[in-house]
Amino acid sequence: MFLELRQRRQSLLLRLALRRVQQPGGHQDVGPTGPGKLLFGFFAAMAETERENIRESTLEGLETAARKGKYGGRPPVITDDMLHTVLRRKALGESVEQIQPALIIPTGKRKGQNPSVASIYRALAEHAKCEVYPQGRRTGPHHRRPPRRRPVRRRTAPGAATP
Structure with missing residues (x-):
């Protein structure tokens, strides 16, 4: 039976080759031409x-x-007033976990809820970074910097003189 299937396949391939049809899996140029x-x-x-x-x-x-x-x-969860409260109470020796229940988010989706401990630590880290590098202090609403515009590189034709 295997021999018969093999002969059928060979005869089919021979007929396709005569019609100039390439067999599946054969190597051919797949991209466009002309x-x-x-x-x-x-x-x-x-x-x-x-x-x-x-x-x-x-x-x-x-x-x-x-x-x-x-x-x-998104606007930041920790406002400047909240950060000031955290810094003041932390200076008095309280831990972030003790301060967190007293803080209330004033606006946004989570208005009226407490910020997460991770958000407080993130705000403290940002504050410490701004204290060390004052020129890096972020300003404006939401503490975002405007995007930096990168120069657009133009492609030139091969062999063309560059300006």
Whole structure:
């Protein structure tokens, strides 16, 4: 039976070869050729240009919003007043776990609840970092810096002189 299946397969492959059909799993060029290759290259260049335009307009929008004083992201859970309270009570010798139940989140999704101990430690670490590096102090609402604009690198044609 195995021999019969093998002979059938060989005869089928021979008939396909005569019709110039390549067998499955055979090695062949899968990519486009001729005019298809040119068209594919054109669409790839168009997609790259469109992506660059989207990126530039997104950065411009973020920059405009930053100039207006608007920043994205969630507002911090620990406000400056809460941080001041934590620092004052910590200086008196209380632990963060003892301070945490007295703090209440004033705004946002968790309004009226207590901040987590991890949030308090995170705010303390940020405060300590700002004390050590004052030039790195974050300002503005939500303590976010405006995004840094990176220079756009333009691609040039091979062999073209660079400015």
